[in-house]
Amino acid sequence: MEAALVSASTGVMKPLLSKLTKLLEHECVKVKGVGKQIRFLRDELSAMNATLQMLADVEQLNPQMRDWRDKLRELAYDLEDCVDAFMVRVDNERDVPSGFIKRFFRKLKKLKERHEIANEIEEHKACVIEASERRKRYNFFEATSITNTSVVDPRLPALYVEIDKLVGIDGPKMDIIEWLTAETKDSSKELKVLSLVGCGGIGKTTLANQVYQSVKSQFSCAAFVSVSRNPDVKKILRDMAKGLGITDNTLDYDEQQLINKLREHLMNKRYLLVVDDVWDGKPWETIKLPLVNENCGSRIITTTRSIAVASCLSSESNNVYKMKPLSFDDSRRLLFKRAFGSENISFTHLGSVPDEILRKCDGLPLAIIAISSMLADQHAKCEWDRVLNDIGSALAKKPGAENMTTILSMSYFDIPHRQRTCLLYLSVFPEDSVIEKQCLITRWIAEGFIQEQEGRTKYEIGGGYFNDLINRSMIQPIDVEYGEAEACRVHDIILDYLKCKAVEENFVTSLDSAEHAYTSEYKIRRLCLNNCNEEHVALWGSVVLSHVRSVTIFGQPLQTSLLRSAVVRLLDLGDCSDMSDLHLSSIEKLLHLKYLRVSSCSITELPGKIGELQHLQTLDVRYTRIKELPPGIAKLQRLAHLYVDWDVTFPDGMIGQMLNLEERRAYGVQSYEQQKSLQEFSKLTKLRTLEIRCNLTIPDGLEGMIQIVEIYIYLEALLSSCNLHNLYIMNFPGGYPLSLDKRHPPSPCSLRKLCFKRWAIYKVPNWMGFLENLKVLELVIIKVGPEDIETLGAIPSLHFLKLSTDGGTDGSIVIHPSNGFRCLKYFSICIYACGTSLEFEVGSMPMVEHVNLEFSVHKEECLNGASNLGIHHLSSLSKFEVTLSNNYVSHDLVEGEDNCTARCVASVINTIETLPNSSVSFKQWWDEDECEHFLRVGSLRIAGFDDSLWFSFVTTTYFLFY
Template sequence: MVDSVVTFALENLSRLLVSEVTLLASVEDQIKSLRDELSFMDIFIKSSKGKREDPLVREVVNQIIDVAYQAEDVVDTYVVNVNKQRSRNMFGKCFYSKHHVMMLHEVNDQINTIKKRINEIYQNKSKYDIQQGDFESTIENKEFAKDSSLLARRRDVEEDEVVGLVHDSDEVISRLDERVDSSRRVVCIIGMGGLGKTTLARKIYNSNKVKCMFPCRVWGFVSNYYRAQELLMSLLKLLGLSAEECKDLSDQEKMKEKVKECMSGKKYLVVLDDIWKTQVWDELQKAFPDDNNGSRILITTRVEDISHYTRASFTYRLPFLEESQSWELFCNKVFCKEKCPHELESFGMEMTKACKGLPLAIVVLAGMVAKKEKSQREWHKIKDHVSWYLAQEDYRIVTDILKLSYDDLPQILKPCFLYLGVYPEDYEISVRILCRLWIAEGFIQAKEVGTSYSPEAEDIADMYLDRLVERSLVQVASRRSDGGVKTCRVHDLLRDLCILESRENKFMEVCTELDINKHNSRRVSLQYRGKFWPIKDNQSHAHARSLLRFGERAYWNDKSQGWKRIRNSFKLARVLDMNDVLLYLSPSSELKTLIHLRYLKMTIRDSEIMNNTLDFICNFWNLETLHLMFEEYCSITLPSKIWKLKSLRHIHLKYYVKKWTWGASMSKMKIGEAKVENLQTLGDISLDVRTTSFLNKGMFPNLTKLTLCRMEGRQEEEEELLGKVLQCLNKLRTLKLIGISEILLDPNVFPSSLTKITIKHFSKLDPRIIKTLGQLPYLQILKLCEGKIHGYVNCEAGDFLKLQVLHVTDVSMVDADSWKIEEGTMPHIRHRLIRIIPDETC
């Protein structure tokens, strides 16, 4: 992660030089010079990776991180101050002109100070003979030795008979024994580090059934830093070659041929334990002959891509232990299969719960507890600090094994993974929100989104999440109806790893106590119960770029603890995510300075506060995502100035009131208003004349998601207005209609690009509308929720040709048989849920 710090600072400086060229004109040369200096620092950071355990190198790296952050702060602060000066009227500019000149001198002095500090770092490198060229040759040897040491330590804690693996081993063995296809086949065991993949493979390898099935068995430990020749040599020794016979086999290709020769004609089982990279398979597979005799290769890995790449015939995803299994494993280790004393049971069970079903953590914890006094006093101490004990030097094998997955991540994925630490334990993370936060933080780089043929930033973020899931670092909690990940979780021990790594690099700090002033990180996650804003009114967080708040509902009604604190402590913020903080006061004028803000989420009490807040939001020209929620119904009007925010991509306006069907309205559009090219998501908006005018004139040409709510007053106009809206949105993929029942029956009105339609809280829906929706060429998901269909629905062959998901829930119809689906309808349906409420009035 250290590598990303300087890289992010460089990219931020480069981006500002382009996007804020007018604001930076007076200091452009100095910033370019500073960027060039940091480029050389970046080279040193990347080349020092293998020697960061050296205290001197670590100190130099930490100094470089501080300099990179300082450079970013100076430039971002300058942009804020220049913008403040330019926004003043003529009198204000004259009055503050002296201050502005002083500010220019101050920025020059600060940049010169930073450059002087960089020169001192270079001098210290030379003084202590720290040469970047020396590092790269030592990386592989050090990492290989570290890996071998970790393997030895891991074997010390492996269990011969781990509970919960009987079903798992039987399942895999049955797949190894399949006789349908006698060709050589691959079976994969996938799971998070420490889950017991190697233990399960050993149990299978040593079982009597497998010994009978495969007369020839060999085991190869691969690891992340494997060396082909050493692995092949170990296989040859297991195949019975003497040291004398192996002595002349120095060439890798000859070794492969020898392995193939020794195994030829035999029915064999090869275990390749802990594969990380696909190139391992490329290098080894030719050494294993395919004699069409039912031979098998069993692979264990943390990386799902290995299974796809090797074309595995079966992939077994090893689950976490259940609570009863965790407790049994703990007792086996601590009490040698005897019963736990009753007075210690509650403490012991709490300890095992903290391991969240990870066998390695349970075994290591149990080994530590077994050496302690078996008393309530001693167990109580451990119970509340399980993660801390597992991170201590004597027991760090758990952290070290989990850290292997983090170390193996590509550089672009490391900040995305560490960011998961901002969420509380066991938190179910919305993937959609997470991806937008990643984008706002700058983890999805602009260069990847550049051309019109490139994927959208959101699509790249989804891909990054998929890669973390495939590497067993993120758990899928729920999936969307289209199969994508809807919510996810991270194991508590991996979360602890995120927090530990983040703290070392000042990347992020989780605050669970009342005083957060002592922290010095770029991102602050508040996770405690109580008052919302405990920090003192000072500049201690002037460097922070993000504030995310989690916890129970809090009320923000004290001006001294409100917007003023945001201005002073997070004036350079890119992210403000104030979950469950209810705002009872309008923002102050100082909030206009938050021009770096890209993501804003908050909950607001009433109309006056909402409309005042929206006026201030119009100053945040970098804003990408706006997520506003309302405690109670209030009349909301989006100001026309908001469409001048050219970076705006997503607008979400939500009421907490259940079954509320009205949305926000829009101000009158001014003549000559420019298009909002980047807007993709708009909701919840009232379907009225003004909304229709905006959408009908092509104001949002790239809109892909739209939520429309019923208009106040007459509903008979809805049909005509909806038709005008939909005809102009040729890129729309997702449409949600809330409280709207009058829908045109002409399928040509709907954009052909639509893949998902949700109709909710409707009354007396014409059943012919279902037939209309059935004609849409690319519709994959249809959801009808909480409403009434007046009549019978008949779906005929040829309707819904692309539909995959149909949900009809809590919908009133004449009876349960009111919906007829003929054969040939929905040929690609994979999930159908129909819950109809019989109602004779329909």
């Protein structure tokens, strides 16, 4: 299949060419001459698309080129709208009832529509011919095209960690931690505010987050919130409430209610608050109102780009920390660490080029990271010379925004066309947004940015784009689990750049209540509204909505009836407040709609006519009060991604009718009827991701046993379907373990993630060792035995393994080289019914980087000593976590300096400290009632809780995060 090359200008062209080809095959274009006209349009636009692809890589276009590009882009948008509108009318004809009179008028209407499309195509043909003539006159092929393919860094999981570990940050971090924890007789308990100040991109947010992660456990509650340039104070207060531990639903609270709730919650608490990216002092006047000073030692850290604002925010004049650029040595370490994976590597053949590049970056971490991503594994001196020459002239100008813009522009144009459009699309979101991965990818799909490839779904392709943007340091990973980020953020500097590019190419139009008119010469294609009411939209006029294909609304919602005349393909109301069911009352009129998202708790039901949205691909109604889906959902035959809450019920038989469904998350089984519906999922041959949570109550006696057996049969049928890539099964109905021996997936099996959470199995089935594509596995096993370890070790592609057992182990568990686990990167095991009967032999788990162990210390370990578990045999280990409990040890054995827990911990610590580059730190458990009983082993503090003693520590060869 031909690669889908898309950019802001070419992005609309590729889907249009595909649609014109399909239209040629449709009977409705068999009007005399129409097929010939469409073929001419397709061929002419294909030729011009090659020029568009060339211009997409030219950073500075002359005015003639830019004007031609922009007009062709707008023409392609209009022509695609024409084709889509026609195809929607054709689809709707199929639902017209039969009958002689109706068929007669239907034929008349059909004939009229054929002539309408013929006339429209004739008009567009004239515009295409004119554009083609201009291209020939201007001879655009003389324009130079800058192309480069950057090698993608294969160490993606490591980069997730490395992003938060910039070199040169340790000194500032320790300075701030010392300020936070310093105690003086007079003022240590007073509320204090420290402001970090510096230019954009210098690392204020990174430093604040490092400090926050390191010390938040020492406070009763803690929160990290962002303000941004155009702050929504009410949202900031809601984020504070959520972060500080308020569990109430505050979505409908006004500012006064939020302030009162926060003040009440923070009374007599020692809290830590980070307020990031404050642009002026006005929002701070409201933010600080709930921050009570109870002399409990609370601390606040703020970040800002303005020294004046920093002085206003800090509690004392000397509580302003001025950020400094990285030293030259630290800059060099960062560049080589990010480009080649090690700060100690030196390539003499590069000469002075790296030093010259670093001097132009002037110690700005963001600039160094962006450049190093472009130079990842580029050893050739010519590549380094190219980078130096490209940035030289711009950085020779006066320092300021131009320097950063030029460097970001280089990174932007280095991205392949496919990902570049996806990155530019992030300009839709406001500053400091946490963007869910699944929401972003399904939006990319609805916008047409992702073309299908054989053997891969569009969602999988989009996931690759997402990871590549992280790898290039253009977006920051959030909520990393099993080596994959579940969300992302965009740095403010990069987002500012993207928004400028989006305006320049008429890609996204953002309007807010402060704008009184829309003045651009181009039609709005993608609209983002920020706190705009219906009066604002009426003021701007019909031009705002008449050609909009994508609408994203933050703040006040709009009635969907206002969008009737638009060819809207995407409608995102997920960040709207004060919504009601009436706002969706006319949703069925948006016949082009492919993506719909709502999340207001005021929404209680979907319109009954939602089934008329025949092109809908993604429906996301999480975090609403919808409890039942209407029967019309079954008519949505193109629906691929469905996101609802666990407690939403489906009409009987509906699931089996959704034949194109690829992803179904959070399916709750709460009744016997819903239990029977599990068998319908095995019929969905395109289903790739399924999450099941069983919350039903199993009756006693024979009836309950029958239900349990039926659940097993349905789950075994799912495993046997062999179509799923990701299967999550949660909860444990009735306490009955699951047997997986009887039925198994046929070979080859496509399963990549298999997670049983809080649902135990008797043993690991033998067939699991043959799952060649499985990378992530989470199991609860009644009792872990050596044969289970043998089977798990045989899984050839396993990267992440998490095991837990309440029944302990069947004999000692020894991990030796012959067990396999050749690809394993993460290993976690929780054993609470026995002691430390686990040992790693020399050569075992050669690739494992992170180990997490949770186990109980028994009387036998206290009397006979404790094993060091063979941790030193794990050659690639970089992070090691242990949680110990001694619930099974009598109280007299934990008294005194020689208690068994302390000896067990000390044994492991002594082993860890012998490893190269190792360091040991400890996680301390804090009790609101304060602990009175403390024991000390070297630098280790153990806190006692009544008759049981719990302790957790972390050791890593690099850096620690708590």
